Amino acid sequence: MAAVARDDEAEIRECSNCGETRDLLKCSRCQSAWFCSVKCQKAYWPFHKAICYRNEFADATQASEPKFARWMRKHQKLAVLKDDEVDRLERASVATTGPSRNEVMDSMYNRIQPKPRGPTFSAEEMIAMRKQADEEMLQGRLACSRTRAWEEICLPPEMGMDCGHYKWYQNQSFVELAFPLPEHTQPKEVQVVLAPSIIEVRMGMRTPLKGQLFADIKVEESTWYVQDSLLSIQLLKRNRRGHYANGSDNAGTFWKSILRKAPEKEQLQLEYPPSAYYNSYIEPEAVPAHRMLTGKAKRTRSSNARQS
Known part of the structure; x- marks a missing residue:
C-alpha cells in the first residue's frame, strides 16, 4: 500500500x-x-x-x-509488448550478426505502435533509389506514349494493312509505313536503307523489314523520321498517277504489299483496286505529301537515301 x-x-x-x-x-x-x-x-x-x-x-x-x-x-x-515477445526479440537480436540488441530493442520502446523501425539509407542510396524510380516512371510514360501513338494510326479499308510488326497505307502517289520502336531503342540506332527497288529497316540488332519492294520508288524524294517512338517511312511511287510507266494505267499504280515476295498474310487479297483508291491523294506540284501520322513531325533522322 x-x-x-x-x-x-x-x-x-x-x-x-x-x-x-x-x-x-x-x-x-x-x-x-x-x-x-x-x-x-x-x-x-x-x-x-x-x-x-x-x-x-x-x-x-x-x-x-x-x-x-x-x-x-x-x-x-x-515496451508495449508481452514479456515473452520482448524476450524473443532480445534473444534474436543477440543471436544475429545484424543490428545490435540496443538498435532492435530501442526501436520498440516509447512508441504507441511498437513495431521495429524500417531500414535506414545513406544519402547516396537515397539518390540512387530516387534515380531508379524516376527512370521506371519515365519508361512507363514512354511505353504509354508508344502504345497510344501506334493505336492512333488509322488505315483506310483495303488501301493498306496492319502486318503486326508494322502498318502501311497507300494513295495514288505515296506509300507510308510505320514501325513501333522496340523498348529501350534510341532514334540513333534506327537506320533505313533505300534503293529504287530495295528497302532495309534496321532497329539496333533487329531487322523488321528487308527485301525487294513491290514496285520501284523515287529514292531522292522518299524520306523517313522518328517521332513518338515510331519510325515513319514515306516512299514516292515511281509509277504513280500522272507519272505512269510504259504500258501502265492508274490501276497499275496500286501496291498489294510492301515486298514483292511478302508472306500471304501481309498481302492485300484484292483482284482490283478499291474504288476509294481512285479518289485518294494525288501528288501536286511542289506541295508536301499528306502524312499518315497526324501532328507536327519533328524530324530526328531523315534520308535522301542513296540511289544504287
Whole structure:
C-alpha cells in the first residue's frame, strides 16, 4: 500500500540542476524534468541528454491518465509488448550478426505502435533509389506514349494493312509505313536503307523489314523520321498517277504489299483496286505529301537515301 501511496503523490517539482522550487519550466521534450532557467538547463544537459526523449505513449495518455503518463516517463523505457515477445526479440537480436540488441530493442520502446523501425539509407542510396524510380516512371510514360501513338494510326479499308510488326497505307502517289520502336531503342540506332527497288529497316540488332519492294520508288524524294517512338517511312511511287510507266494505267499504280515476295498474310487479297483508291491523294506540284501520322513531325533522322 505504501508503494501505491507514493505513486499517487503529487509530482515533485524542483530544478534538476540547482534544486530551486519556484518559477519552474518543464522540459518540452521529455516532459519529466524541471528547470528554473535556461542557464540551468544548459548546465545540466550533459547529464540529462541520455534520458531526454519523447514518450509518445505517455503523451497520448497524459490528458486522460496523467498519473499513468507520469509513471511511464519516470521509468523512462516502456515496451508495449508481452514479456515473452520482448524476450524473443532480445534473444534474436543477440543471436544475429545484424543490428545490435540496443538498435532492435530501442526501436520498440516509447512508441504507441511498437513495431521495429524500417531500414535506414545513406544519402547516396537515397539518390540512387530516387534515380531508379524516376527512370521506371519515365519508361512507363514512354511505353504509354508508344502504345497510344501506334493505336492512333488509322488505315483506310483495303488501301493498306496492319502486318503486326508494322502498318502501311497507300494513295495514288505515296506509300507510308510505320514501325513501333522496340523498348529501350534510341532514334540513333534506327537506320533505313533505300534503293529504287530495295528497302532495309534496321532497329539496333533487329531487322523488321528487308527485301525487294513491290514496285520501284523515287529514292531522292522518299524520306523517313522518328517521332513518338515510331519510325515513319514515306516512299514516292515511281509509277504513280500522272507519272505512269510504259504500258501502265492508274490501276497499275496500286501496291498489294510492301515486298514483292511478302508472306500471304501481309498481302492485300484484292483482284482490283478499291474504288476509294481512285479518289485518294494525288501528288501536286511542289506541295508536301499528306502524312499518315497526324501532328507536327519533328524530324530526328531523315534520308535522301542513296540511289544504287
